[in-house]
Amino acid sequence: MSPSISDIDVTKLPRHVAIIMDGNGRWAKKQGLPRIMGHRKGVEVARKIVIKARELGIPYLTLFAFSKENWQRPKMEVETLLALLGEYLEKELPLLKEKAISLRVIGDIEDFPIDLQRRIKEVEEATSSLKEMTLVLALSYSGRSEILRAVRLIIEESQMKGLHPGAIMEEDLRKFFYIPDLPDPDLLIRTSGELRISNFFLYQIAYTELYFTELLWPEFTEEEFTKAILDFQRRERRFGRVYEF
Numbered sequence: 001m002s003p004s005i006s007d008i009d010v011t012k013l014p015r016h017v018a019i020i021m022d023g024n025g026r027w028a029k030k031q032g033l034p035r036i037m038g039h040r041k042g043v044e045v046a047r048k049i050v051i052k053a054r055e056l057g058i059p060y061l062t063l064f065a066f067s068k069e070n071w072q073r074p075k076m077e078v079e080t081l082l083a084l085l086g087e088y089l090e091k092e093l094p095l096l097k098e099k100a101i102s103l104r105v106i107g108d109i110e111d112f113p114i115d116l117q118r119r120i121k122e123v124e125e126a127t128s129s130l131k132e133m134t135l136v137l138a139l140s141y142s143g144r145s146e147i148l149r150a151v152r153l154i155i156e157e158s159q160m161k162g163l164h165p166g167a168i169m170e171e172d173l174r175k176f177f178y179i180p181d182l183p184d185p186d187l188l189i190r191t192s193g194e195l196r197i198s199n200f201f202l203y204q205i206a207y208t209e210l211y212f213t214e215l216l217w218p219e220f221t222e223e224e225f226t227k228a229i230l231d232f233q234r235r236e237r238r239f240g241r242v243y244e245f
């Protein structure tokens, strides 16, 4: 029987779900299509999952859409991905407004063409007061870069304030992440059968539950998303402690 929303325990929802949307290229190849058609299909799936997450009442959803390393792909593929991103930002603003979803971006936005940077900022501003859900897009994102950037900024601040390195606490470092108040992901989903993190959130996944599926991203569905949530709800999170039973 396929999982349904009614099986979900709404009192035990993950606060933050992060997804590595992988496998677009392989899906296209399987269908005898160019890779870019896989990315197109991938955008459609992302749209459905955003709607589903909102319907379930998940407060934060982060989608890994483009990594810092993805700039090394063929120029044609990068250009089409940027075009798709621009299109997405253009087309999805009404949906975000209708569903009261605010959009935030993490990553090195300065890497993008100026018109795309402007578009990103416009959508962020236009949705900033919307409170039902936060959709985070990871764009030109690298977990290592985020940590390094925070380290540089905290050193700068400490020197300015004349602080001792020993006075720096974990929470102080987090203040310099792209979104300081973004809760750590409770659940991380990766599609396409690859069992790796590929420089997505690193610091933030210390106690994240990991869920891997063989499905390629264009094959991923709302039912599969529900399945991942149910799987998460069956797990016992211990955070290094011991539970008596």
Ligand code: IPE
Residues within 6 Å of the ligand: 021, 022, 023, 024, 025, 026, 027, 065, 066, 067, 070, 081, 192
């Ligand atoms: C994920 O699909 C999308 C991006 C990385 C932009 P891929 O393009 O990595 O697809 P595969 O992994 O080559 O199949």
Ligand code: IPE
Residues within 6 Å of the ligand: 020, 021, 022, 023, 064, 065, 066, 067, 070, 194, 196, 198
């Ligand atoms: C991770 O997928 C990045 C995104 C899904 C945006 P990749 O396809 O880039 O990762 P690797 O190269 O298989 O590790």
Ligand code: MG
Residues within 6 Å of the ligand: 022, 023, 024
């Ligand atoms: Mg891939």
